Amino acid sequence: LVPGNLRLARTSFVGRDAELAGIRALLAAHRLVTIIGPGGVGKTRLAFRLAGELTEEYEHGAWVVELDAVSDPGLVADAAARALPLPAFAGGSPAESMMAFLASRNLLLVLDNCEHVAAGAAELADQLLDAAPGVTLLATSRVPLELAGEARYGLGPLPLAADGVPLAELLDVDAVRLFTARAQAVRPAFRLDQANAAAVTSICRRLDGLPLALELAASRVASLSPADLLTRLEDRMSLLRTSARGIPARQRTLHDTLAWSYGLLSPAEQLLLARLSVFAGRFGLSWAEQACSAPPLAPDGVLELAASLVAKSLLVAGTAGQRTEYELLLTVREYAAQRLAELGGTAQAQRRRADFLITWLAMPDPVFQFSSRTGRYLAAVAEAADGARAALAWCLDQQDGGRACALIATVYRWWNVTGRIAELVPLARRAVELSGPASLPRLFTYYALLLGLEVTPAQTRAEARRRSRDMLALARQLGDDTGLAVALYCEADTPAYDADFAGSARLLAAAAAAADRAGHRALAATIRRSEAEARSAGDPPRLITELQPVIEEFRASTDPFGLAQTLAVLARAELESGDARPAAGHAAEGLRLARQNGYTEVGWRHHVLLAWSSVARGDAAAGARLLGAVDAALAQCGGQIGAGPGEAADRGRVRALAVRVLGEQRFSELHAAGAAAGDAAAAELARPAAGGG
Numbered sequence: 001l002v003p004g005n006l007r008l009a010r011t012s013f014v015g016r017d018a019e020l021a022g023i024r025a026l027l028a029a030h031r032l033v034t035i036i037g038p039g040g041v042g043k044t045r046l047a048f049r050l051a052g053e054l055t056e057e058y059e060h061g062a063w064v065v066e067l068d069a070v071s072d073p074g075l076v077a078d079a080a081a082r083a084l085p086l087p088a089f090a091g092g093s094p095a096e097s098m099m100a101f102l103a104s105r106n107l108l109l110v111l112d113n114c115e116h117v118a119a120g121a122a123e124l125a126d127q128l129l130d131a132a133p134g135v136t137l138l139a140t141s142r143v144p145l146e147l148a149g150e151a152r153y154g155l156g157p158l159p160l161a162a163d164g165v166p167l168a169e170l171l172d173v174d175a176v177r178l179f180t181a182r183a184q185a186v187r188p189a190f191r192l193d194q195a196n197a198a199a200v201t202s203i204c205r206r207l208d209g210l211p212l213a214l215e216l217a218a219s220r221v222a223s224l225s226p227a228d229l230l231t232r233l234e235d236r237m238s239l240l241r242t243s244a245r246g247i248p249a250r251q252r253t254l255h256d257t258l259a260w261s262y263g264l265l266s267p268a269e270q271l272l273l274a275r276l277s278v279f280a281g282r283f284g285l286s287w288a289e290q291a292c293s294a295p296p297l298a299p300d301g302v303l304e305l306a307a308s309l310v311a312k313s314l315l316v317a318g319t320a321g322q323r324t325e326y327e328l329l330l331t332v333r334e335y336a337a338q339r340l341a342e343l344g345g346t347a348q349a350q351r352r353r354a355d356f357l358i359t360w361l362a363m364p365d366p367v368f369q370f371s372s373r374t375g376r377y378l379a380a381v382a383e384a385a386d387g388a389r390a391a392l393a394w395c396l397d398q399q400d401g402g403r404a405c406a407l408i409a410t411v412y413r414w415w416n417v418t419g420r421i422a423e424l425v426p427l428a429r430r431a432v433e434l435s436g437p438a439s440l441p442r443l444f445t446y447y448a449l450l451l452g453l454e455v456t457p458a459q460t461r462a463e464a465r466r467r468s469r470d471m472l473a474l475a476r477q478l479g480d481d482t483g484l485a486v487a488l489y490c491e492a493d494t495p496a497y498d499a500d501f502a503g504s505a506r507l508l509a510a511a512a513a514a515a516d517r518a519g520h521r522a523l524a525a526t527i528r529r530s531e532a533e534a535r536s537a538g539d540p541p542r543l544i545t546e547l548q549p550v551i552e553e554f555r556a557s558t559d560p561f562g563l564a565q566t567l568a569v570l571a572r573a574e575l576e577s578g579d580a581r582p583a584a585g586h587a588a589e590g591l592r593l594a595r596q597n598g599y600t601e602v603g604w605r606h607h608v609l610l611a612w613s614s615v616a617r618g619d620a621a622a623g624a625r626l627l628g629a630v631d632a633a634l635a636q637c638g639g640q641i642g643a644g645p646g647e648a649a650d651r652g653r654v655r656a657l658a659v660r661v662l663g664e665q666r667f668s669e670l671h672a673a674g675a676a677a678g679d680a681a682a683a684e685l686a687r688p689a690a691g692g693g
Helices: 017-029 043-057 073-083 094-102 115-131 174-186 197-206 211-222 226-231 233-239 254-263 267-276 285-291 299-311 330-342 346-360 374-397 401-417 421-433 440-454 458-478 481-491 493-497 501-518 521-535 540-557 560-576 580-597 600-616 620-636 646-662 664-677 679-689
Strands: 032-036 062-066 107-112 135-141 150-154 316-320 323-327
Touching (some): 017 032, 017 043, 017 135, 017 150, 032 043, 062 073, 073 107, 073 115, 094 115, 174 211, 197 211, 211 226, 211 254, 267 285, 267 299, 285 299, 285 323, 285 346, 330 346, 346 374, 346 401, 401 600, 440 458, 440 481, 458 481, 481 501, 481 521, 493 501, 501 521, 521 540, 540 560, 560 580, 600 620, 600 646, 620 646
Parallel strands (some): 032 135, 032 150, 062 107
């Protein structure tokens, strides 16, 4: 038998095939390999598994030195000496005897849990690399040993299931496999099935795929169904614990595991980690420097502290394009938030985060103006969307109406352009109902609310009228022409709802005049587009004529969003006038602008118009397929294009026209084929409708 002191595993080993192969390859090329990762990620289990597989490849086997109970770095060598079968050498210290013993041995030595005695572990490893050429070292640690010749293997959580994975494939996902195996250990009748698959998948995701957390959670299946367990994971720190014997104290609860890592940090590192808990999702270094650097931390010291947290496996670093991004695992974030609350710093950190986002995401363009800079703004808000949601929720919970309105006014444009504006309705409603100063941000929060109410059911029309009046009163109180223009623009909807188009046109003319006084060319052009629609109500040929100067105004102002919107209005008027060919050309131009600039809701509007033009030009089959792709894509985002009920009516009109030509059965077949192709295929389906090759 090959010697060694590996303990027999008490539970099955799940997954990690790629990791085992990767570390095995490193050990073939390096004499010191350190597996680095956060607490609970499975470093020890992986090292023991690999040592077991490699035992017979070393003449004198594989040996483990467990350091979790060693508190003094100076005693690491003694712990190693106790773990090895040293002969009774005469004289000398245990460390000297160990060096003499290992000098002629060929074995794998595992140094497990080095982080709290890293200096002692590094000193021992350094000596062995020089004195024992036949010894290969495999260390596990939450921090690197920082030795020349050290190869590091970063161990992350288990892979999670992607959205929509079929039940038959879920057990191929390591996180789900581990949870299921451990659940069956405490409840043998447990099976992953259609009824519990969604809850199990969500549990794995909520726990970051962290093996320790999954095992602790699975142990609760003895008394809780996965669905009940999922509802209780908000307090995962107290829920996830075990009383099983034979488990190190630091791993009996998720809280203890994280507390072990937290206790190894310097006070400055602890403070930064706690403050970083205010960020939801990924964040850049500049975010941390500006939002988390209140005294005693300084902005220029955040980089080194963040690098240390990454090295200590508490902060995850990655890249997005050419930019470094950071992220806290959810379990770490929750623990850090608890520490921040204990420090009494939660309110200050949350306020700084909200203020930072308000400044960082400020729109670079005037109201209603879209330019080459707008794309960068939209990308920045998309990147910060999770953080903005969390900051807004905090502001509302704290009854901070001023900050809530400032944040909504900063980010609403992205929510609107990407077809998500309905999400802001309950948030903007709460924000304007809170007390706060009369301000332009408050006025634009009303505007965001009204935009959202446009795409919600007609029952909200009474609320829209009331909010519009409140917005106009606020604009007059402020005495700001930009605010007045936007408020009058919204107020013009009230007579339009009652078919008083002349009254609507008068309000829009006043709004355009206010925009002219404010010097906002794009805002004035946008309002004049609506004025043209009001003046031409029920007369599509007149609308086509009225829109020509508005189109030229947008072309001259180089505003791609305003132009794309106006092209949609023009194409629709042309279709209603029976001019399908120019309508297809204008819809194609609008779709191209939408794709180039990420204007999701305008893009889908042009897809509908292209489907309509296909049917009108005699290709009902192409129109049915394209409408299927559009309907399927919109169903995934709640069924709203984002610009009011007219577009839903347009889709119904396309359907009726196509069914008249194709018959219900053939239409349904083609519509289903387009839906199955997915939204990615919509662009290809739109090409022939637009006259493209």
